[in-house]
Amino acid sequence: MKWMHQDVQNYTKAKEYIDSAIMPLIPFSFQGDDELSQLAYQHEVMQILMTQIEKQLKGRVFLLPVYNYLKQNKLEDEYERLETVVNHVNEQPFKHIFLFTFDKKWRKYSSKIDAELIWLPAPQQGDLNQVETQQLVQSQVSEIEDLIKEQWDE
Amino acid sequence: MSEKKNNQVSRRQFLNYTLTGVGGFMGAAVVAPMVGMAVDPLLQADGSDDFEYVMDVDEITTEPQRKTFYIDQQDGWYDTEAERAAWIYRDENGDILALSPICTHLGCVVDWETGDHDNEFFCPCHYGRYDKNGVNIPGTPPEGPLHAYEYRIEDGRLYLGRANPREGA
Numbered sequence: 001m002k003w004m005h006q007d008v009q010n011y012t013k014a015k016e017y018i019d020s021a022i023m024p025l026i027p028f029s030f031q032g033d034d035e036l037s038q039l040a041y042q043h044e045v046m047q048i049l050m051t052q053i054e055k056q057l058k059g060r061v062f063l064l065p066v067y068n069y070l071k072q073n074k075l076e077d078e079y080e081r082l083e084t085v086v087n088h089v090n091e092q093p094f095k096h097i098f099l100f101t102f103d104k105k106w107r108k109y110s111s112k113i114d115a116e117l118i119w120l121p122a123p124q125q126g127d128l129n130q131v132e133t134q135q136l137v138q139s140q141v142s143e144i145e146d147l148i149k150e151q152w153d154e
Numbered sequence: 155m156s157e158k159k160n161n162q163v164s165r166r167q168f169l170n171y172t173l174t175g176v177g178g179f180m181g182a183a184v185v186a187p188m189v190g191m192a193v194d195p196l197l198q199a200d201g202s203d204d205f206e207y208v209m210d211v212d213e214i215t216t217e218p219q220r221k222t223f224y225i226d227q228q229d230g231w232y233d234t235e236a237e238r239a240a241w242i243y244r245d246e247n248g249d250i251l252a253l254s255p256i257c258t259h260l261g262c263v264v265d266w267e268t269g270d271h272d273n274e275f276f277c278p279c280h281y282g283r284y285d286k287n288g289v290n291i292p293g294t295p296p297e298g299p300l301h302a303y304e305y306r307i308e309d310g311r312l313y314l315g316r317a318n319p320r321e322g323a
Contacts (some may be wrong), residue, residue: 004245010260014260017170017295054261055263057263057278057279058262058263059257059259059260059280060262060279060280061279134283145278149284
């Protein structure tokens with residue numbers, strides 16, 4: 001399910017089945033042109049990963065809106081803001097919350113936060129219209145799918 | 155003298171007529187495409203008759219094969235190319251079956267023979283199961299069989315259209 005009118009209506013009718021929330025953590029920043037294109041590329045890949053996962057597992061996964069933050073913000077402050085979001089989601093009948101990020105700074109919070117924080121290695125910039133790049137992204141989608149299914153079976 | 159004048163078009167009138175006429179045409183030329191664009195989605199066919207080539211008929215086996223194809227999808231003003239998938243095979247009567255992999259429960263993507271589910275379609279989300287004909291197995295969450303695509307065969311090539319619900323368990 002996505003954060004969209006029609007999907008949300010389906011969600012309210014089938015809450016007991018949709019027990020997993022997924023949310024991407026995506027930084028942005030205009031500092032430095034190199035970083036700009038790197039971050040934009042990561043944003044694009046993350047969006048593809050999330051929509052593909054949602055498509056495959058639509059009936060059990062709810063894709064939340066992106067958690068955006070400024071890259072240069074202090075992560076301690078950012079963690080507090082994220083925690084409020086996670087706590088709010090936890091109040092809903094979700095059994096699993098998965099947070100996905102390419103930003104390795106989040107890793108040290110993975111044990112603290114009340115959600116499954118999944119850090120993915122940041123992809124090298126490539127051409128998303130190329131078949132090889134698409135295959136690479138697609139294989140990552142299957143990996144993430146397996147990871148989520150494993151959590152369900154636990 | 156005055157009668158004669160009534161039949162004549164004065165210079166002022168002539169200019170008025172021609173300018174209104176030309177102006178009207180110019181206005182219409184500007185407005186018509188805008189109106190056209192505004193109501194564009196209404197004028198286009200709904201695309202339900204679109205069939206897409208998927209595979210050759212002699213490649214179809216009794217074992218379901220997964221094929222993907224692209225259709226032009228219209229969401230209001232947006233034109234997007236949407237990916238569709240189908241499990242294609244011949245059933246025991248030799249009839250071609252092209253099933254949509256979308257679970258009829260809540261819309262996850264089902265897979266053929268995953269894990270220990272031999273000869274079944276299996277949904278990973280809530281463990282829904284369908285037999286080889288795509289009919290839901292009672293006692294599992296799905297409430298209807300997998301949808302089947304309309305198909306058409308031309309020159310040994312299989313074309314798929316829309317996926318429709320079917321009657322079943």
